Amino acid sequence: MTADRSSVSRRGLFGAAGKATVVAGIAGGITAPFRSLGGVAWAAETPKTLKKWVLAKNVGDDNKLTMEHFKLVEQPMPVPAQGEALVQVMMVNIHSGTRNRMKAKGGTKVGETDDSNYAIARVLQSRDKTYREGDIIACQAGWNTHQTTTSERTRGGAGEFALVEELNGTKSRTSYVFRPVMLKQFKPDVLLDVFGTSGLTAYYGVRECGPIMPRDWIAVSGTTGSVGSMAAQICKAKGAHVVGFGGGLERAKWVTDNFGIPALDYRAKDLDAQLKAAFPKGIDVYIDGVGGPLAESVAKQMNQDGRYFSYGEAADIYADLQPNAKATASSATRDSAREFGMTDSVYKIVQDRNIKLEAWNQAVWAQDRIEAENNLSQLMNTKKLKAVNTVVRGIENAPKGIMSQYDGSNPYGKLQLQFAD
Numbered sequence: 523m524t525a526d527r528s529s530v531s532r533r534g535l536f537g538a539a540g541k542a543t544v545v546a547g548i549a550g551g552i553t554a555p556f557r558s559l560g561g562v563a564w565a566a567e568t569p570k571t572l573k574k575w576v577l578a579k580n581v582g583d584d585n586k587l588t589m590e591h592f593k594l595v596e597q598p599m600p601v602p603a604q605g606e607a608l609v610q611v612m613m614v615n616i617h618s619g620t621r622n623r624m625k626a627k628g629g630t631k632v633g634e635t636d637d638s639n640y641a642i643a644r645v646l647q648s649r650d651k652t653y654r655e656g657d658i659i660a661c662q663a664g665w666n667t668h669q670t671t672t673s674e675r676t677r678g679g680a681g682e683f684a685l686v687e688e689l690n691g692t693k694s695r696t697s698y699v700f701r702p703v704m705l706k707q708f709k710p711d712v713l714l715d716v717f718g719t720s721g722l723t724a725y726y727g728v729r730e731c732g733p734i735m736p737r738d739w740i741a742v743s744g745t746t747g748s749v750g751s752m753a754a755q756i757c758k759a760k761g762a763h764v765v766g767f768g769g770g771l772e773r774a775k776w777v778t779d780n781f782g783i784p785a786l787d788y789r790a791k792d793l794d795a796q797l798k799a800a801f802p803k804g805i806d807v808y809i810d811g812v813g814g815p816l817a818e819s820v821a822k823q824m825n826q827d828g829r830y831f832s833y834g835e836a837a838d839i840y841a842d843l844q845p846n847a848k849a850t851a852s853s854a855t856r857d858s859a860r861e862f863g864m865t866d867s868v869y870k871i872v873q874d875r876n877i878k879l880e881a882w883n884q885a886v887w888a889q890d891r892i893e894a895e896n897n898l899s900q901l902m903n904t905k906k907l908k909a910v911n912t913v914v915r916g917i918e919n920a921p922k923g924i925m926s927q928y929d930g931s932n933p934y935g936k937l938q939l940q941f942a943d
């Protein structure tokens with residue numbers, strides 16, 4: 523599975539317009555000499571304006587997300603203040619919580635963009651102590667072609683962690699200059715996907731559930747999605763018996779075809795029986811970013827002294843996409859939210875069977891980023907790990923891309939918006 527394969531389905535979704543892609547004037551690198559403007563080095567090609575999608579109105583409780591919620595604005599290119607850098611945003615990851623952030627109680631405010639996305643960007647001008655012109659950096663970015671950023675920004679990270687600051691030269695766990703060795707080996711979509719928050723969650727999750735042994739029987743939920751697809755591949759690379767899941771037979775087959783592991787349709791009426799057949803010796807490890815009813819079924823078949831990594835609650839986030847949404851929505855079956863999507867009954871099984879529980883945000887391991895990058899690189903280079911992403915190109919197509927995450931189109935792997943090469 524490659525970016526190209528996903529792009530094929532994406533083109534099918536949006537037709538020629540989706541293919542159209544990078545907006546004229548923002549594509550390509552900044553190669554011409556810099557000139558000085560008010561004391562700031564200014565690249566000759568830097569456009570005078572930027573394009574940005576902002577939230578036009580909040581998403582309601584019905585969860586419907588339409589073009590009416592987005593507005594495209596054009597703004598003058600900002601001049602970076604002391605301590606800031608102006609960057610061209612090349613690509614952003616869209617995370618599953620985007621729609622919830624667009625609700626009245628969410629973090630994205632009307633008239634503003636959602637700037638919480640993990641992104642890859644090119645530094646055009648810099649008055650920042652860490653970023654230099656021409657650097658390719660990881661940062662948090664909005665649905666926009668350009669913006670200012672700073673290595674002093676603590677949001678989404680933890681400046682209080684001295685080790686991370688020492689490593690990144692920034693006050694954020696998700697902001698750093700990419701190492702040349704990484705830029706040389708991997709394209710932006712892979713850097714954001716495999717070496718971004720998704721791949722790192724999978725890597726640290728498997729590591730902390732380890733050591734994974736060939737005798738382990740492992741269930742991995744969300745295997746058609748971003749984190750789960752990588753966690754399943756990493757476990758398989760360690761020689762374990764891995765079983766994945768997909769929403770429907772076709773998606774389960776996609777998992778098998780792409781990763782060479784058996785996969786079950788988590789919507790099947792006889793899922794419990796299918797699980798028993800797939801795990802004749804019970805389940806030793808469950809890696810779960812979903813929660814809800816599937817976690818209930820899996821937990822029942824977990825072995826004494828097993829390991830359980832709970833990192834997300836996709837069942838809740840995408841409850842309205844399930845064919846029998848009312849019956850399966852985790853809010854209907856959940857006693858209370860504990861660790862991400864875990865219900866009380868799952869939590870009780872974990873306690874009763876002495877199952878080791880891991881539940882954290884990947885950012886807590888940020889000081890281990892180089893170790894993770896090196897090990898994930900090795901898996902990529904030995905073809906034991908494939909990046910799975912769906913790239914939507916062009917700033918104009920950003921809302922369509924975001925909506926596709928919630929309209930049943932079900933992009934495989936990580937959904938990414940590309941604004942520039």
Ligand SMILES: NC(=O)c1ccc[n+]([C@@H]2O[C@H](COP(=O)([O-])OP(=O)(O)OC[C@H]3O[C@@H](n4cnc5c(N)ncnc54)[C@H](OP(=O)(O)O)[C@@H]3O)[C@@H](O)[C@H]2O)c1
Nearest residue numbers: 723744746747748749768769811833834835836837883884
């Ligand atoms: N703790 C951390 O550090 C961390 C990091 C990254 C993400 N997360 C969280 O992890 C979760 C998953 O993230 P992601 O980026 O991997 O999501 P994603 O790419 O959107 O994938 C979601 C996956 O969940 C599956 N799914 C949806 N509803 C389901 C249900 N009712 N039962 C079983 N499976 C269901 C989907 O399967 P189908 O599409 O085939 O139906 C898909 O494979 C989110 O809650 C996210 O916030 C946490």
